[in-house]
Amino acid sequence: MPSPSAPLIALDTLWFQVAGTICNIECTHCFISCSPANHSHEMLSLADVEMRLAEARELGVREYYFTGGEPFMNRDIIPILRATLRQGPATVLTNGMLLRKDVCRSLRELFDESDYSLDLRVSLDGFDAESHDAIRGKGVWDRVMVGLTNLAEAGLDPVITVTTAAEGVASGEGRKRFLEIIRGFGFAKPRLKVLSLFRIGAEETRTHAYESWERLTSLTNEEASVLQCSSCRMVTSKGVFVCPILIEEPRARMGDTLRETMRPFALEYGACHTCWVDGVTCTT
């Protein structure tokens, strides 16, 4: 049976794999197995980003997201964000470990000088060092705490994102506990987003791979229009992919330019099943 497709209704959200698959840690649940040595996708330069921003302006893109890998490993990240914020709102997804005081000050300056929103998302994977570090590596929690303190000092309130690997976070009680933890860092306006896990990349080993029946078999255009791939694309060093999740799938590479990707996408992957069933959106 052929897979259903998602139409591209409007290109609202443009993602940049700004740090490629290069990260300073190796999370056991990473759906693209990022690590210090994974060069599957390389870092993007300021020129790479500017080229797509110019195309995005023509297409009326609404918002920009930056991820990796770890975006703050990209030495050009501040100039890249400055260039982006001249054109629209930007959100950066980070593990929070490289948020030094000077970086946070630069981010605060960008926040203040732009008419558009600059937002940060910092990932936590547990209620404490033990559970967080079990997924992210020894000593990571302590470094994130320093980063979050620096952000709070700079007066920037991030969104804390937590995957469902953190046990109980999806429950009302779990949310409440997490919001209290965030307040404890010194953030007056705690924000929390819970993310689903995709059983690909490293997560495939931590839990298990998708079963062959975990595929979408039928979906109307109207139903597919709520999927994020009906309104987003992802720019990496290898070209333009359908979404932030499927960048290791060769058939999810839709073209070299944004315009080439303005067409429907066949939802043939296990991750597509998760997106539909869990109602996932990678945007905030």
Place this chain on the structure above:
Amino acid sequence: MRLAFIGGIYSNYHALVATLDDIARRGVEATYFLGDLGAFGPHPNRVPELLIERGIRGIQGNYEESLSTRANDCHCGYTDPRDNHYAQISYDYTFANTSDALKDWMGTLPREIRFEAGDKRFLLVHGSPRRINEFLWRSTSPDPFLEKLCRDHDADVIVCTHTGLQWHRALASGRHVINAGVIGRPANDGQTNVWYALVSLPSCEVEFVPVHYDHQKLAAEMRAEKLPEEFVETVLTGWWTTCLEVLPAKERAAGKW
């Protein structure tokens, strides 16, 4: 020529009376409401009754769409559990206290209004031309995106509401997007007044007009109706206490909570 646009009213009939008085004093050609007549405030029949009595034209918001179709929730478009909790209290109260006749009347309202004025094609929508509950915030609605919305929907001027915060963008193409703000609750700025929009033509100059009303009286009535104290606090302090998670970073930073 001047036109007046009234955003979300949220059952705040005290503010509606004050707004209509202000508009009458200024002498405008036409006045339009942009939907979300109910929610948040007390006695939800009073706002639609007053609009009908004064013969004011307008469009459905997500509230009118939900009430007229007898839906279970407001379809406000929130994603956070706490926001949805308060939105549900608000909707259940409004649903229970809106007459069937007015719910049916809400179903007769158009979803958009188009007209030409001062050589400009106006399009009035509640959220955006694409979706009744899409949020068009100032800090997340960049110019290229707004130009595309105007192009795709054949409009020179789009007027919307839904977010609760007023703004105006004059685009390089000569088009305009105006979020009229709301008169239902304050603009999360620590002031108790509310805002409506006046547009002068042909210049398309936009003036956001602050409206002061008896907010103490509204607060007392909300308490008498046992509406959440969090809502009352917003009316009395000018700071939003609920429905905060949808705010973009910039707008969130500007508020107290």
